[in-house]
Amino acid sequence: MTAETLVLATSAVLLALGASGVLMRRNPVSMLMSIELMLNAGNLVLVLAARARGAVDGQAAALIVLVLAAAEAVIGLGIALALFRTRENVDVDGPAEIHG
Amino acid sequence: MNDLFVPLAIGAVVALVSGLGVVVARRPVHAVVALLAHSLAVAALYLMMAADFVALGQVLIYSGAIVVLFLFVVALLPAGGAEGPIGSRRVLSGVVAAGALLVALMAGLVAGGPGGSNVPIARNPAVGGVEAIGRSLFGPLLVPFELTAPLLLVAIIGAVAIWRRQEPLPDRDSPTRDSTP
Numbered sequence: 001m002t003a004e005t006l007v008l009a010t011s012a013v014l015l016a017l018g019a020s021g022v023l024m025r026r027n028p029v030s031m032l033m034s035i036e037l038m039l040n041a042g043n044l045v046l047v048l049a050a051r052a053r054g055a056v057d058g059q060a061a062a063l064i065v066l067v068l069a070a071a072e073a074v075i076g077l078g079i080a081l082a083l084f085r086t087r088e089n090v091d092v093d094g095p096a097e098i099h100g
Numbered sequence: 101m102n103d104l105f106v107p108l109a110i111g112a113v114v115a116l117v118s119g120l121g122v123v124v125a126r127r128p129v130h131a132v133v134a135l136l137a138h139s140l141a142v143a144a145l146y147l148m149m150a151a152d153f154v155a156l157g158q159v160l161i162y163s164g165a166i167v168v169l170f171l172f173v174v175a176l177l178p179a180g181g182a183e184g185p186i187g188s189r190r191v192l193s194g195v196v197a198a199g200a201l202l203v204a205l206m207a208g209l210v211a212g213g214p215g216g217s218n219v220p221i222a223r224n225p226a227v228g229g230v231e232a233i234g235r236s237l238f239g240p241l242l243v244p245f246e247l248t249a250p251l252l253l254v255a256i257i258g259a260v261a262i263w264r265r266q267e268p269l270p271d272r273d274s275p276t277r278d279s280t281p
Contacts, residue, residue, distance in 0.1 A: 002105075003104060003105045003108050005209065006105065006108055006109060006112060007108065007112070007145070007149070008209055009206070009209060010112040010115065010116060010145075012202060012205035012206060012209060013116055013202065014115065014116065014119050015201065015202075015205065016198040016199070016201045016202035016205070017116075017119050017120060017122075017123055017198065018119070018123070019194075019197060019198045019201050020123060020194040020195060020197070020198030021122065021123035021194070022194075023190070023193055023194035023197055023198070024123070024186060024190055024191055024193075024194035024195075025123075025183065025186070026183045026186060026190075027128060027183035029128050029131075029170065029173055029174060029177065030122075030123075030125075030128060030131055030183070032170075033122050033131055033132070033135050033170065034122065034123060036135065036162075036166065037119050037122060037123070037135075037138065040115075040119075040138070040139070040142050040162075043142070043154075043158075044142065044145060047145075047146055047149050047151045047154055048149060050149075050151065051149045051150060051151070055236075056229075056232040056233055056235075056236050057236050057240060057241065059151050059153065059154050059233055059236075060233050060236040060237045060241050060245075061241065061244075062151070062154050063153070063154060063157055063233065063237070064241065064244050064245060064248060066154075066157050066158065066161050066162070067161075067248045067251070067252065068248070068251070069161075069162070069166065070161055070165060070166055070252075070255075071251050071252055071254075071255035073166050073169060073170070074169070074255045074256075074258075074259050075255055075258055075259060075262075077169060077170070077173045078258070078259040078262040078263060079262055080173065080177075081173055081176060081177070081263070082262045082263060084177055084178065085176065085177065085178065090177055090178065090183055091183060
């Protein structure tokens with residue numbers, strides 16, 4: 001097993017872990033954290049590809065994904081707070097409608 | 101890079117165990133702490149892959165900003181954001197879907213074989229450095245890089261708008277408001 005295979009396998013397991021978290025959890029904050037896991041898995045592959053190709057483009061793309069993750073976390077957490085700070089249960093199945 | 105196999109394996113194990121902690125932790129505070137450990141382990145992996153600037157960005161943005169934001173939100177949520185019991189059907193569906201995804205990815209990895217996935221990393225000189233990343237960002241990746249600016253602006257305005265909408269509007273006819281001169 002080479003180091004490259006190790007990193008690729010790590011990334012695959014992380015992606016599956018994050019997907020299972022998104023599907024299983026009912027708490028929107030936990031779901032967002034699982035999405036962050038999946039984004040990290042993608043970033044790992046990008047950085048590995050940059051190293052393997054000897055080019056730096058993958059690292060630059062990973063930085064752009066980092067910015068995307070920050071924006072996504074801000075919006076997702078804002079929606080979670082706005083929806084659930086007046087409710088008893090923090091459960092994504094609870095709110096059946098979102099008032100415009 | 102094969103001389104880095106053992107450190108890479110340690111970092112990968114830490115990242116995987118803390119990632120599992122993020123998924124299975126019952127209390128969101130514990131999940132946030134696991135996410136912090138996970139992001140630091142991933143930053144260590146980036147360092148071992150000679151991606152210094154990405155590791156720096158990971159520590160600053162993930163560990164510094166995103167994890168702290170998660171902590172604030174967990175503190176603001178009612179009951180610490182603890183969720184109700186998770187039904188067995190939900191767990192089953194999550195495990196089955198994630199297992200299928202994992203099998204598909206691993207099949208691809210195995211099918212790639214030693215020729216496909218065994219990229220000759222060790223022969224490449226260490227790439228990286230802020231200057232090279234800057235050339236890439238302002239060269240081939242200029243359009244996505246510039247699009248991050250409106251993305252962040254929209255995220256800021258959207259977060260403020262979502263938050264403001266929940267606040268009660270000030271009542272103009274309120275008797276507490278002193279309108280007499």
